[in-house]
Amino acid sequence: MRDVFVVGGAHTPYLGKFHPDFIWKKHPDFGTRTNPNTEQYIRTIVADTFAATGATGALVDKAFIGNFAGELFDNQGHLGAFVAAADPGLVGKPITRVEAACASGGLALSNGVDAIRAGADIVLVLGAEVQTTRNAMDGADYLARAAHYSRQREIDPFTFPALFARRIKAVVAHTDTTTDDLALAAVKAYGNANKNPYAHMRAYKMDLAAAKASPTFLQNAELTDWLRVSDCSQVSDGASAVILASPKGLEKLGKAKSEVVQILASVIAVGAIDQDPDPLVMATVKAAAQRAYAEAGLGPADMQVAEVHDCFTVAEVLATEALGFADAGQGARLLRDGVTALDGRLPVNTGGGLVAFGHPVGATGVKQALEIFRQMTGQCGDYQLATPPTVGVSANMGGDDRTAVVSIYRAG
Amino acid sequence: MRDVFVVGGAHTPYLGKFHPDFIWKKHPDFGTRTNPNTEQYIRTIVADTFAATGATGALVDKAFIGNFAGELFDNQGHLGAFVAAADPGLVGKPITRVEAACASGGLALSNGVDAIRAGADIVLVLGAEVQTTRNAMDGADYLARAAHYSRQREIDPFTFPALFARRIKAVVAHTDTTTDDLALAAVKAYGNANKNPYAHMRAYKMDLAAAKASPTFLQNAELTDWLRVSDCSQVSDGASAVILASPKGLEKLGKAKSEVVQILASVIAVGAIDQDPDPLVMATVKAAAQRAYAEAGLGPADMQVAEVHDCFTVAEVLATEALGFADAGQGARLLRDGVTALDGRLPVNTGGGLVAFGHPVGATGVKQALEIFRQMTGQCGDYQLATPPTVGVSANMGGDDRTAVVSIYRAG
Numbered sequence: 001m002r003d004v005f006v007v008g009g010a011h012t013p014y015l016g017k018f019h020p021d022f023i024w025k026k027h028p029d030f031g032t033r034t035n036p037n038t039e040q041y042i043r044t045i046v047a048d049t050f051a052a053t054g055a056t057g058a059l060v061d062k063a064f065i066g067n068f069a070g071e072l073f074d075n076q077g078h079l080g081a082f083v084a085a086a087d088p089g090l091v092g093k094p095i096t097r098v099e100a101a102c103a104s105g106g107l108a109l110s111n112g113v114d115a116i117r118a119g120a121d122i123v124l125v126l127g128a129e130v131q132t133t134r135n136a137m138d139g140a141d142y143l144a145r146a147a148h149y150s151r152q153r154e155i156d157p158f159t160f161p162a163l164f165a166r167r168i169k170a171v172v173a174h175t176d177t178t179t180d181d182l183a184l185a186a187v188k189a190y191g192n193a194n195k196n197p198y199a200h201m202r203a204y205k206m207d208l209a210a211a212k213a214s215p216t217f218l219q220n221a222e223l224t225d226w227l228r229v230s231d232c233s234q235v236s237d238g239a240s241a242v243i244l245a246s247p248k249g250l251e252k253l254g255k256a257k258s259e260v261v262q263i264l265a266s267v268i269a270v271g272a273i274d275q276d277p278d279p280l281v282m283a284t285v286k287a288a289a290q291r292a293y294a295e296a297g298l299g300p301a302d303m304q305v306a307e308v309h310d311c312f313t314v315a316e317v318l319a320t321e322a323l324g325f326a327d328a329g330q331g332a333r334l335l336r337d338g339v340t341a342l343d344g345r346l347p348v349n350t351g352g353g354l355v356a357f358g359h360p361v362g363a364t365g366v367k368q369a370l371e372i373f374r375q376m377t378g379q380c381g382d383y384q385l386a387t388p389p390t391v392g393v394s395a396n397m398g399g400d401d402r403t404a405v406v407s408i409y410r411a412g
Numbered sequence: 413m414r415d416v417f418v419v420g421g422a423h424t425p426y427l428g429k430f431h432p433d434f435i436w437k438k439h440p441d442f443g444t445r446t447n448p449n450t451e452q453y454i455r456t457i458v459a460d461t462f463a464a465t466g467a468t469g470a471l472v473d474k475a476f477i478g479n480f481a482g483e484l485f486d487n488q489g490h491l492g493a494f495v496a497a498a499d500p501g502l503v504g505k506p507i508t509r510v511e512a513a514c515a516s517g518g519l520a521l522s523n524g525v526d527a528i529r530a531g532a533d534i535v536l537v538l539g540a541e542v543q544t545t546r547n548a549m550d551g552a553d554y555l556a557r558a559a560h561y562s563r564q565r566e567i568d569p570f571t572f573p574a575l576f577a578r579r580i581k582a583v584v585a586h587t588d589t590t591t592d593d594l595a596l597a598a599v600k601a602y603g604n605a606n607k608n609p610y611a612h613m614r615a616y617k618m619d620l621a622a623a624k625a626s627p628t629f630l631q632n633a634e635l636t637d638w639l640r641v642s643d644c645s646q647v648s649d650g651a652s653a654v655i656l657a658s659p660k661g662l663e664k665l666g667k668a669k670s671e672v673v674q675i676l677a678s679v680i681a682v683g684a685i686d687q688d689p690d691p692l693v694m695a696t697v698k699a700a701a702q703r704a705y706a707e708a709g710l711g712p713a714d715m716q717v718a719e720v721h722d723c724f725t726v727a728e729v730l731a732t733e734a735l736g737f738a739d740a741g742q743g744a745r746l747l748r749d750g751v752t753a754l755d756g757r758l759p760v761n762t763g764g765g766l767v768a769f770g771h772p773v774g775a776t777g778v779k780q781a782l783e784i785f786r787q788m789t790g791q792c793g794d795y796q797l798a799t800p801p802t803v804g805v806s807a808n809m810g811g812d813d814r815t816a817v818v819s820i821y822r823a824g
Contacts, residue, residue, distance in 0.1 A: 077513060078811050079511075084684045399493060
């Protein structure tokens with residue numbers, strides 16, 4: 001099996017409501033300027049990624065783009081042909097758009113890893129999403145297409161928040177986790193994002209009192225008390241990309257192994273969407289993690305940093321359990337004990353996670369890989385870990401634990 | 413590079429208006445029965461493909477599903493998780509949904525080939541699409557998301573038919589091709605489909621007089637005279653799938669090389685969607701074909717059968733030129749001279765092509781691969797070629813020549 005390395009990459013700022021640069025009715029430029037569309041995000045992220053890594057369109061052998069719902073939010077599918085339009089050197093290259101809801105970016109990453117193993121030397125992996133073109137109710141309807149729409153849409157106008165409120169209700173009933181623990185997760189996320197210039201919520205403060213006082217919003221009477229606005233990830237626009245390379249690709253780019261990060265495993269697991277998951281367990285994430293650890297020859301105790309898919313605060317708790325950092329039902333202890341804080345033993349979501357870095361759906365799984373790279377190479381600025389980690393893991397999830405992509409990284 | 417084989421597969425019937433089994437207002441069961449949805453097509457095609465090949469969910473290492481617009485036509489994305497739901501053995505497997513408009517199926521095939529090269533032994537490749545849930549005008553708006561929507565949507569309410577009417581107008585002005593030649597292409601397609609029990613138009617007759625008398629329908633005054641209904645592919649529902657295997661995968665399935673078909677190359681090329689293509693040339697298909705021929709060590713003269721992407725009749729003419737079967741501007745001669753007929757030297761679209769076999773968008777590229785397999789293994793019944801071909805090619809296209817997937821096959 002050929003070795004696969006992350007050479008570097010780029011993020012755009014993640015934009016949306018409460019970001020100072022996001023154009024909406026309360027912004028002074030409202031009516032005179034608009035936010036970037038998907039095409040513009042793709043152009044920007046390709047150019048920035050080439051600038052950051054020394055890659056060029058001509059050097060790229062293959063490309064993968066993760067995007068969930070461009071057809072709905074931006075009237076645009078066939079996004080591979082927008083990647084080709086982003087750089088003259090990319091015209092004619094093999095470019096594949098992949099989709100697995102919120103795991104679209106992870107799918108792009110994992111298929112990019114396979115492309116290297118199949119013979120490519122330099123692979124461009126990007127994710128992009130625009131979601132702020134529609135109002136919240138329409139957006140929630142679009143996002144429900146990541147669930148089993150005909151079966152699950154009616155649980156609430158906000159289908160996905162309701163599905164995760166159901167998890168919170170079950171987790172609080174059956175484990176030690178409390179809603180105060182989930183407030184701690186939100187405070188950690190916002191605190192980290194406040195140190196991150198790319199974060200959607202970089203300028204929005206959230207202390208424990210604010211998190212506990214955050215309003216509920218679901219219409220489903222059995223679920224509404226269980227989910228606060230502060231428990232939710234953001235409706236963000238944005239893009240992230242990485243360049244992957246084989247050993248020969250590193251030579252072409254003039255990179256030493258000491259400058260890059262190896263991907264030891266990148267495993268996709270997919271569950272059956274016609275069945276409701278056990279609300280206490282992220283079984284698909286766990287299955288992907290177990291295979292990824294086995295492929296990498298490492299285990300949870302080896303991990304020094306993690307990016308997990310906190311689409312809702314409870315998902316961070318359950319993901320840390322699925323990754324083996326805590327026993328079943330005990331994930332919240334990591335938050336209480338500060339284990340997953342920036343100065344903890346195993347920092348999780350150092351840039352703010354989906355809750356506060358933001359969640360431009362198709363970009364998220366790619367962002368996770370770049371965040372691990374940036375921590376390992378000391379590029380995280382105000383949220384840089386004191387000792388750059390050398391081993392880490394990312395866990396990207398689509399739907400309610402229906403697609404999972406778990407990747408294991410080691411500094412070169 | 414590991415060898416890759418097609419072991420077999422399955423089609424569902426392709427359904428839509430004028431198919432005797434399609435439920436619509438003129439069908440006696442209208443109101444009491446409905447047509448299958450995407451979920452049902454996925455279940456059916458997975459079961460039929462396993463039955464046809466001896467593969468099982470447990471044996472599948474990876475899966476790819478091509479689908480263009482489930483989010484729009486069927487309110488459903490995240491289709492990988494529907495593949496996992498189709499068979500208990502597929503739960504937990506790596507499954508990737510890919511999209512490149514009408515080349516989504518080809519993209520699934522090509523990425524499936526790469527998965528074998530990266531180490532998988534048995535890969536399930538399927539394509540599925542449902543399009544008959546919406547009226548023609550809404551469907552045309554959805555399909556326009558395969559073009560550059562903000563720039564090209566306004567050319568006509570039927571955006572894609574207008575883009576290809578533009579090609580016809582240019583081709584007739586600048587080459588020997590006439591609209592009568594395009595009528596010949598339609599007659600060939602329907603004639604072949606009338607022999608094909610899976611074809612959408614299996615029961616619909618189209619002779620030369622009918623093709624020449626077929627009505628126009630565009631609103632764009634400069635283009636409407638150039639495109640007849642008989643020039644267009646069908647709005648179909650349906651699914652197709654194949655099983656790919658490595659040499660070790662063949663062993664697991666108990667298949668001899670003599671029973672299967674090797675894929676010598678499967679090349680994706682993607683053009684820039686912000687530029688209008690030369691209307692006289694399928695440059696992206698040509699680029700993919702040239703690379704595929706080089707990889708396979710074969711050329712146009714070696715081909716004995718072809719599946720090409722006749723989304724409109726003119727696209728068949730231009731695709732045969734792009735594949736090197738005729739010089740630029742001379743593709744229509746193949747039709748006039750009967751070269752591409754069932755009894756010709758190089759039969760093209762033996763089962764009826766997109767024009768009459770039908771065009772369930774995400775399935776088409778997978779269907780092409782299975783059709784080559786079926787001809788090579790003598791399974792085509794009434795449209796079986798007298799001498800089963802041993803070398804063949806498929807060319808799947810997304811948008812107006814923006815994504816192309818060209819694959820070369822050799823009987824085992």
